[in-house]
Amino acid sequence: MSSWLKIDNLNKHFDGVKALVDFSCSLDKGEILGLIGPNGAGKTTLFNVLTGFIAADSGSVVFCDVYLHKKPAHRIANLGVARTFQDLRLIKQISVLENVLLSFRKQPGENLANTFFRAGRCRKVEAENKDAAYSILGKAGLAEKTNSLASDLSYGQQKLLSLVCCLVSDADLLLLDEPVAGIAPAMIEQILSIITDLPKQGKSVIIIEHNLEAVRQVCNRVVFMDAGEKICEGTPQEVHNDPRVIEAYLD
Ligand SMILES: Nc1ncnc2c1ncn2[C@@H]1O[C@H](COP(=O)(O)OP(=O)(O)O)[C@@H](O)[C@H]1O
Ligand SMILES: [Mg+2]
Numbered sequence: 001m002s003s004w005l006k007i008d009n010l011n012k013h014f015d016g017v018k019a020l021v022d023f024s025c026s027l028d029k030g031e032i033l034g035l036i037g038p039n040g041a042g043k044t045t046l047f048n049v050l051t052g053f054i055a056a057d058s059g060s061v062v063f064c065d066v067y068l069h070k071k072p073a074h075r076i077a078n079l080g081v082a083r084t085f086q087d088l089r090l091i092k093q094i095s096v097l098e099n100v101l102l103s104f105r106k107q108p109g110e111n112l113a114n115t116f117f118r119a120g121r122c123r124k125v126e127a128e129n130k131d132a133a134y135s136i137l138g139k140a141g142l143a144e145k146t147n148s149l150a151s152d153l154s155y156g157q158q159k160l161l162s163l164v165c166c167l168v169s170d171a172d173l174l175l176l177d178e179p180v181a182g183i184a185p186a187m188i189e190q191i192l193s194i195i196t197d198l199p200k201q202g203k204s205v206i207i208i209e210h211n212l213e214a215v216r217q218v219c220n221r222v223v224f225m226d227a228g229e230k231i232c233e234g235t236p237q238e239v240h241n242d243p244r245v246i247e248a249y250l251d
Pocket of ligand 1: 014017018019037038039040041042043044045046
């Protein structure tokens with residue numbers, strides 16, 4: 001049986017920089033794959049290619065039997081691929097709830113004809129989205145912050161909110177770029193427990209993270225990359241014990 005997500009021989013150069021070099025990897029449904037490697041290894045570039053933010057020079061990506069290569073970002077999002085960003089990209093001047101509501105994929109009110117001719121249906125979906133937003137904000141421990149401006153949240157809470165926004169897009173494949181970097185240990189546990197639950201909801205995850213302990217806790221499998229290349233792959237233990245990984249993380 002073919003893999004659910006299959007990445008084959010991706011190459012991406014930026015002028016002289018080789019960001020991806022014959023990078024191949026696959027993911028099965030329900031897996032949580034860790035992607036580790038030093039700064040500049042090409043991890044975020046891989047996410048940019050998978051989500052259609054940039055096009056690879058060569059290689060292919062097949063997700064649920066559909067070629068993603070050269071598809072625009074909005075088509076890929078509609079196929080069920082969502083991501084978070086290292087720099088969060090929340091809308092800071094609006095409330096926590098409004099950030100979440102903007103992230104739902106099902107928004108009939110975005111279509112002007114719908115707002116005129118199917119106003120009842122629009123209101124129903126909006127009410128459903130609002131209920132779902134309250135529920136997920138509650139589970140994430142952000143219930144009391146629902147009406148706060150996103151800018152008033154702590155950095156850890158903002159990271160949690162960006163994860164919530166990614167989750168409500170209802171995507172099957174979630175690409176999380178450093179979800180626990182730079183935040184306090186208590187908040188890390190909260191974020192990791194949300195991530196650990198995702199396979200039970202039929203979701204698969206690729207998580208970029210420098211925190212190797214977090215990777216060990218949540219990932220079934222880990223890929224270590226450097227200078228655009230996959231250097232090794234295996235269980236978290238196997239990868240952590242690889243001399244090339246130890247050397248990179250001791251530097
Ligand atoms: N849009 C871009 N334009 C030019 N160079 C880029 C761009 N995106 C990434 N790079 C370069 O590609 C390499 C890999 O970057 P990146 O994928 O962000 O690494 P990582 O996420 O592993 O830290 C780096 O040398 C970076 O400077
Ligand atoms: Mg990065």
